Amino acid sequence: MMGEQFRKVEQYSPKSSPRGARSPVVSRQDSSGTLKTTILLGKNPSIVPSGPFYLLKEPPGESEITGATNLMAYYGLEHSYSKFSGKKLKEQLSSFLPTLPGVIDSPGQSDNSSLRSVIEKPPVGGKDLLPLTSAQLEGFRLHPGPLPEQYRYTNAAPIKKHKNKHKKHKHKEGIPSTETAIADASGDIHEKKHKKQKRHDEDKERKKRKKEKKRKKQKHSPEHSGGLTPSQHSS
Amino acid sequence: MASSLENLEAQLEMFIENVRQIHIIVSDFQPQSQNVLNQKLQTMVHGLQEVDKLKSQVQDVHVPLEVFDYIDQGRNPQLYTKDCIEKALAKNEQVKGKIDAYRKFKSNMLLELSRTFPTELSKYRALRGDE
Numbered sequence: 017m018m019g020e021q022f023r024k025v026e027q028y029s030p031k032s033s034p035r036g037a038r039s040p041v042v043s044r045q046d047s048s049g050t051l052k053t054t055i056l057l058g059k060n061p062s063i064v065p066s067g068p069f070y071l072l073k074e075p076p077g078e079s080e081i082t083g084a085t086n087l088m089a090y091y092g093l094e095h096s097y098s099k100f101s102g103k104k105l106k107e108q109l110s111s112f113l114p115t116l117p118g119v120i121d122s123p124g125q126s127d128n129s130s131l132r133s134v135i136e137k138p139p140v141g142g143k144d145l146l147p148l149t150s151a152q153l154e155g156f157r158l159h160p161g162p163l164p165e166q167y168r169y170t171n172a173a174p175i176k177k178h179k180n181k182h183k184k185h186k187h188k189e190g191i192p193s194t195e196t197a198i199a200d201a202s203g204d205i206h207e208k209k210h211k212k213q214k215r216h217d218e219d220k221e222r223k224k225r226k227k228e229k230k231r232k233k234q235k236h237s238p239e240h241s242g243g244l245t246p247s248q249h250s251s
Numbered sequence: 252m253a254s255s256l257e258n259l260e261a262q263l264e265m266f267i268e269n270v271r272q273i274h275i276i277v278s279d280f281q282p283q284s285q286n287v288l289n290q291k292l293q294t295m296v297h298g299l300q301e302v303d304k305l306k307s308q309v310q311d312v313h314v315p316l317e318v319f320d321y322i323d324q325g326r327n328p329q330l331y332t333k334d335c336i337e338k339a340l341a342k343n344e345q346v347k348g349k350i351d352a353y354r355k356f357k358s359n360m361l362l363e364l365s366r367t368f369p370t371e372l373s374k375y376r377a378l379r380g381d382e
């Protein structure tokens with residue numbers, strides 16, 4: 017429809033018009049209904065606009081709120097804005113849910129625990145949740161002993177990660193932890209600590225050796241052939 | 252609304268804690284722990300019942316789907332809020348700029364029109380009821 021209109025305009029464009037630059041008489045539909053004209057015929061035919069011209073079309077209704085107002089202030093969200101814009105938020109999910117046990121920072125797709133999958137494939141529902149009968153509980157009778165390695169390491173996760181961080185220094189070497197993961201984590205920490213201590217000791221020894229070497233050198237140097245230090249000279 | 256969410260949060264926290272304890276029990280299972288385990292399993296069912304009961308209280312809570320993507324990627328969902336607020340602010344400023352520019356344009360146009368077509372504009376203004 018639009019294309020047709022354009023074609024029409026092109027066809028009657030002043031440039032191509034045989035009547036020169038005179039504007040052609042093209043019927044234009046007034047969709048707004050504001051361009052009312054009265055055509056007077058007779059000796060002096062004329063076209064008189066009888067209605068308001070298009071600038072007088074009703075302006076859009078004034079709305080109380082526009083994009084010119086500070087919407088953050090209007091909806092009372094300034095507090096939230098300052099809260100989030102001021103401080104640098106931590107990226108990890110575990111910083112938002114510090115009390116949640118398990119590794120929650122890894123992508124959900126990797127262990128099939130994504131929330132998306134719950135929406136896309138909703139679990140079977142609509143059934144009543146009933147307490148387990150004694151027969152059903154029989155199915156949960158377990159064999160004594162620890163879990164096999166592969167399950168222990170994949171399932172065991174650092175519990176209360178944040179608290180662990182604070183506990184780092186409280187752990188004492190040689191005391192095994194009840195949680196495997198915690199034990200792992202603390203083990204790492206102790207190793208690091210131990211390494212640090214070792215390095216520190218090594219540094220100390222190296223310095224000591226250097227000092228001794230220097231002293232020996234001074235003793236054997238020609239300046240000190242007499243074996244007396246300047247302080248000894250003065251005395 | 253806040254209290255129902257708090258209830259749900261507390262219920263979920265209790266549920267998670269129960270599951271964590273089950274995990275500890277089963278990771279090095281002792282025969283004498285069987286009764287405790289059974290009890291914990293029943294608590295788990297009870298916990299699910301409680302969460303199900305709270306379902307009706309949070310029906311009108313709408314969560315944007317994009318938040319789930321953040322959580323699934325192991326990212327802090329508050330980052331989504333932050334991004335939204337920043338985007339909204341930027342858009343707000345942009346629109347305000349446009350509106351201000353149009354306002355200036357209107358006043359300049361009226362000024363120029365009144366210089367060039369003073370009578371027409373006064374008629375226009377009279378019709379408009381601006382005067």
